[in-house]
Amino acid sequence: MRVQLGRQLLDRQIVDSAGRLVGKVDDVEFAVDSDGYPYVAYLLSGQGALGQRIGGRIGRLLVAVADRFTENPPTPPVRIPIGLVSRMDSAVWLRCRGEELPRPPVEAWLRRHLIDRIPGADRASG
């Protein structure tokens, strides 16, 4: 499959098979096949990955904020194998459900320490 990484993949929204928002394509990880050709093996998603891609002072700030709101820093990005991608248009659609992927660490931290402590956190208001 031919894709322009910068225009069609990076910074796109990742959506799971049920339409839930998983994250952005914050970065990609390459691997090299047996013939020596590099290919995109994983999509990386998470504030830490984004911070490292942006770099500089702002990037380091993003990484630091993500690390503050995580159980075990440094925060690893969510790595999504490229094989799970079913199609790409205005978003990157996955074949699987978001629950089958590792949960974003900052989401988990905020859920445990803030949102779950407020009554009514498990009811959608619609």
Place this chain on the structure above:
Amino acid sequence: MRKLLAATLGVLSAIGGFVDIGDLVAASQAGARFGMGHAWVLVLGVVGICAYADMAGRIAAVSGRAVFDLVRERLGPRVALLNLVASYLVTVLTLAAELGGVALALQLASRVSYLLWVPVAAFAVWLVLWRMRFQLMERVFGLTGLALVIFAVALFWLPTDWPELARGALHPQAYGQGWGAYWFVAVALFASTVSPYEVFFFSSGGVEENWTAADLADARTSVLVGFPVGGFLALSLVATATVVLHPHGASLSSLDEVALPVVLAFGGVGLAIAALAFFAVTFGAALETGLSAAYAAAQYFGWQWGKRVSPREAARFHSVLLVSVLLGVLVLATTVDPVRLTEYMLIVSAVALPLTYLPILIVANDRTYLGDRVNGRMSNLLGAVFLVVIVAASVAAIPLAVSTGMGR
């Protein structure tokens, strides 16, 4: 029949949702100081916001992506992050001003100091965001906000000189306060009409309600009818202020003075209706700005957002929402006068306007998102002309604010 009812409700809530604390302050201020001389600004603003809301709605319906998703995709993560920070600060400042407006409306009704009402208002806003259904929320506050129509009615009760009003609208004058002050008020009024949060909110609402091309027609009608009628309500604020406040030539400094025309016309009942209307429009706008601030952050980072899922499934979104409301309270806790805060907020939003509107115009022309539903020639012409106006307002805002000392 049911569909017609839904469409009518949509239109009515768009009308109520159009007016907020910015319009209340800027429109009355314009009327009190310069008579009808700023009527053209409202017309211009309404045409512009309709053109851009139409584009944002089309993008949401066709691509399923809201405005801030696109900002990051088009501008890249670094520039978009700066955009996010600026938009977030402006939106939270607006939220603070709206919360101040809610508290002032409660003070108007109860004679208890607004500062005591601020925490109550903020908690109520947060609770509604946490629990209340999206559509219900929009409708309750939009419909109650229609009570503002009392200002238009008051015009017929007051000794209004209609030909004089029309003359004032067609021949703006500086009334010895200098053209700098005139243009300062014009920029503030313009910014109140085209507040960026309205576009964030509109496009995110479209994504959340899963609009398709079919729903787009309804959404378009509610905006294209609702916003102009909302603009008419703002115009009636300018007109009543022209009739009642302008002859004294005083500059407006409190929400009580905004309500003065209807109090003169209808006495205590007028005051009660005005206070209710102020409460509804500022409360509704506080909800919209709070959500918009959190939408922007969530859409930049790709987090799950929205009121369709439970808060625990959108923990980051709801955390930002909570923090934004708290920041709004913190701003008001400095005891800054909410009316002054609104004036500052309008100037800051004027500066930030192009950050929202430019990316929309770019994406509305991008076939990879919209296929053959990209802008036609008419939309592009309107969009481009309006963008020039926005950039001019944005560039002029700070120099005007400094050179006139915030329009004094």
